[in-house]
Amino acid sequence: MKPRLLLSAILIGLGIVIAFVPENTTKPYKLTASxxxxxxxxGTEMVTPDELADWLINQDPSIQLIDIRTPNEFExxxxxxxxxxPLSQLLDEEWIDVLDQGVMMNIFYSNGTTLSHEAWMIxxxxxxxxxxxxxxxxxxxxxxILNPSAPVLTSPDDEIAKYAFRKGASQxxxxxxxxxxxxxxxxxxxxxxxxxxxxxxxxxxxx
Amino acid sequence: MGPxxxxxxxxxxxxxxxAFVVGIGFGFVLEQAGFSSSRKLAGVFYGYDAVVLKxxxxxxxxxxxxxxxxxxxxxIDLNLVWVNPTFLWSAIIGGIIMGAGFIIGGFCPxxxxxxxxxxxxxxxxxxxxxxxxIFAFGEFYPLLxxxxxxxxxxxIKLSDxxxxxxxxxxxxxxxxxxxxxxxxxxxxxxxxxxxx
Numbered sequence: 001m002k003p004r005l006l007l008s009a010i011l012i013g014l015g016i017v018i019a020f021v022p023e024n025t026t027k028p029y030k031l032t033a034s035x036x037x038x039x040x041x042x043g044t045e046m047v048t049p050d051e052l053a054d055w056l057i058n059q060d061p062s063i064q065l066i067d068i069r070t071p072n073e074f075e076x077x078x079x080x081x082x083x084x085x086p087l088s089q090l091l092d093e094e095w096i097d098v099l100d101q102g103v104m105m106n107i108f109y110s111n112g113t114t115l116s117h118e119a120w121m122i123x124x125x126x127x128x129x130x131x132x133x134x135x136x137x138x139x140x141x142x143x144x145i146l147n148p149s150a151p152v153l154t155s156p157d158d159e160i161a162k163y164a165f166r167k168g169a170s171q172x173x174x175x176x177x178x179x180x181x182x183x184x185x186x187x188x189x190x191x192x193x194x195x196x197x198x199x200x201x202x203x204x205x206x207x
Numbered sequence: 208m209g210p211x212x213x214x215x216x217x218x219x220x221x222x223x224x225x226a227f228v229v230g231i232g233f234g235f236v237l238e239q240a241g242f243s244s245s246r247k248l249a250g251v252f253y254g255y256d257a258v259v260l261k262x263x264x265x266x267x268x269x270x271x272x273x274x275x276x277x278x279x280x281x282x283i284d285l286n287l288v289w290v291n292p293t294f295l296w297s298a299i300i301g302g303i304i305m306g307a308g309f310i311i312g313g314f315c316p317x318x319x320x321x322x323x324x325x326x327x328x329x330x331x332x333x334x335x336x337x338x339x340x341i342f343a344f345g346e347f348y349p350l351l352x353x354x355x356x357x358x359x360x361x362x363i364k365l366s367d368x369x370x371x372x373x374x375x376x377x378x379x380x381x382x383x384x385x386x387x388x389x390x391x392x393x394x395x396x397x398x399x400x401x402x403x
Contacts (some may be wrong), residue, residue, distance in 0.1 A: 019375045
């Protein structure tokens with residue numbers, strides 16, 4: 001065969017193969033250390049208890065709570081509608097559809113924030129984008145939402161408003177809050193703010 | 208794994224070193240392929256010599272297939288490969304100016320450097336013209352800016368515009384390249400040029 005024909009045949013063959021294989025969408029990519037540092041510094045992964053309470057009260061359908069603690073702890077107490085993915089099972093095949101998707105907003109929580117941050121770090125390194133961490137974990141949730149403590153009377157207005165909201169939320173979640181401020185919870189029905197995270201970009205350069 | 212520098216597998220400084228080595232290799236191959244001859248270069252417009260078309264499309268097809276297969280094997284993350292952003296008007300107008308310069312001067316910017324390096328005086332003059340053009344563009348930039356920045360389309364790829372997969376586009380580019388090679392050789396026979 002003439003070399004030209006041979007070359008053309010090889011090229012067309014390679015072209016047909018590449019045309020029919022599915023595009024590679026797996027991400028071998030890991031965040032560089034500096035990108036991760038930037039995200040951690042901005043705290044883009046954090047969700048405050050107040051934000052979470054607001055979304056839960058408004059029954060935001062895109063929220064998925066994920067309990068990172070052991071099944072034992074999960075049985076004893078967990079937030080409503082949370083699912084349990086113990087840290088040790090984080091990389092199991094069965095959870096990949098939950099952790100790596102573009103629809104739901106996953107919020108990791110543990111007692112403090114160590115476990116949930118570890119889980120976030122690992123999933124973020126894998127390039128997953130929809131995972132967040134509940135600031136302060138369950139401990140802080142209990143402290144601020146379930147048993148809010150009243151601010152001093154001289155506090156600025158927004159502190160007082162926050163307290164009123166927390167009292168209402170406390171009622172909603174069945175915590176130890178009092179009854180008086182219950183009505184104010186409904187008045188605060190703002191849309192959940194979805195934090196925009198910085199998109200990974202190709203580095204600048206050119207020809 | 209790749210690209211190496213954005214993934215910080217090798218340091219940023221290596222960028223320049225690798226660019227230097229690749230640049231020298233590029234110049235060497237251009238000169239070897241006869242690209243320092245302006246008649247050969249202009250031949251593509253008159254039909255008697257299609258080496259420019261062949262070399263550039265071969266390079267494009269090789270690079271394209273290489274990247275797609277590397278991506279398929281997970282050796283490179285194409286999301287991190289720089290795609291030149293498209294400014295439609297400057298691409299069209301720049302293309303016309305470049306094409307006209309190509310016919311008139313007999314070089315494209317890269318090959319003019321190549322030819323100047325082996326001592327061709329016309330290429331040196333051409334290079335001087337390039338710098339005058341750059342200087343003029345820089346001086347008139349405030350006037351030209353709105354045109355230069357017009358119709359910004361972002362970092363689009365042809366496959367996205369046409370709504371087909373990158374692989375399918377690659378296949379069509381290969382077929383088109385082979386068809387052009389065939390057509391170019393036909394033209395070379397049709398419009399022969401005496402030896403130069």
